[in-house]
Amino acid sequence: MQCNQEPMAKKFSRTRSLRELCALRQSFAVRVLPRVNRPVVAVLSMAICWAFIGLSQVSCYSQEVGAAKEASEEADPSIGYVPKSPRELQRTLTKMQYDVTQNAATEPAFKNRYWNNKRDGVYRCVVCSLPLFESETKFKSGTGWPSFFKPLGKKNVSTKTDYILFYPRTEVHCGRCKAHLGHVFDDGPQPTGKRYCMNSASLQFVAKPAGDEGQSDKTSGRTSGE
Numbered sequence: 001m002q003c004n005q006e007p008m009a010k011k012f013s014r015t016r017s018l019r020e021l022c023a024l025r026q027s028f029a030v031r032v033l034p035r036v037n038r039p040v041v042a043v044l045s046m047a048i049c050w051a052f053i054g055l056s057q058v059s060c061y062s063q064e065v066g067a068a069k070e071a072s073e074e075a076d077p078s079i080g081y082v083p084k085s086p087r088e089l090q091r092t093l094t095k096m097q098y099d100v101t102q103n104a105a106t107e108p109a110f111k112n113r114y115w116n117n118k119r120d121g122v123y124r125c126v127v128c129s130l131p132l133f134e135s136e137t138k139f140k141s142g143t144g145w146p147s148f149f150k151p152l153g154k155k156n157v158s159t160k161t162d163y164i165l166f167y168p169r170t171e172v173h174c175g176r177c178k179a180h181l182g183h184v185f186d187d188g189p190q191p192t193g194k195r196y197c198m199n200s201a202s203l204q205f206v207a208k209p210a211g212d213e214g215q216s217d218k219t220s221g222r223t224s225g226e
């Protein structure tokens, strides 16, 4: 009980300090504030507010930069890549491959190279050969286009919104050469729930090097199950 009580001298001292502080504040309010021009006070208040807002924005920016740095830890495949000229692309690609990868065309459903390809292997970009998808993530979507539930790496593909059909769709590009690949939708299977609906014309399938599957379809000229 005794321990909770403040000594009288200390309590008196604290009360006195509070009284002095109140007196000082009143003196400031009475003597100083009336001399200060009100617009000046308004400007100073605004400046203090903007300073606080600026500091909070700097803080948000720092967090975004930190997040961006974390995301960029994975190597960007486009760094150091030298884009091929239109002439070179026209020389090395078929007309369909050129139209799909360079002009965002769409090849016919069920009448394309890989929609029903069931072999094990990797699907590379037909323009720059960057590995994009694995056969383990390919699934039967019933759409007539090769469909995957996730790309091989986070930065192997990039996306942007297009309005070609007058409603927003998420267009998918090669992460290195920016070739158009297809679109991604949110109606895919787990574990991602994504459906990467790709054009066969933008892909080059390379079979796993095991037994008769050791050669790419480019070498053999066909894929099974088509």
Ligand SMILES: [Zn+2]
Binding pocket: 125, 126, 127, 128, 129, 130, 174, 175, 176, 177, 178, 179
């Ligand atoms: Zn590419």
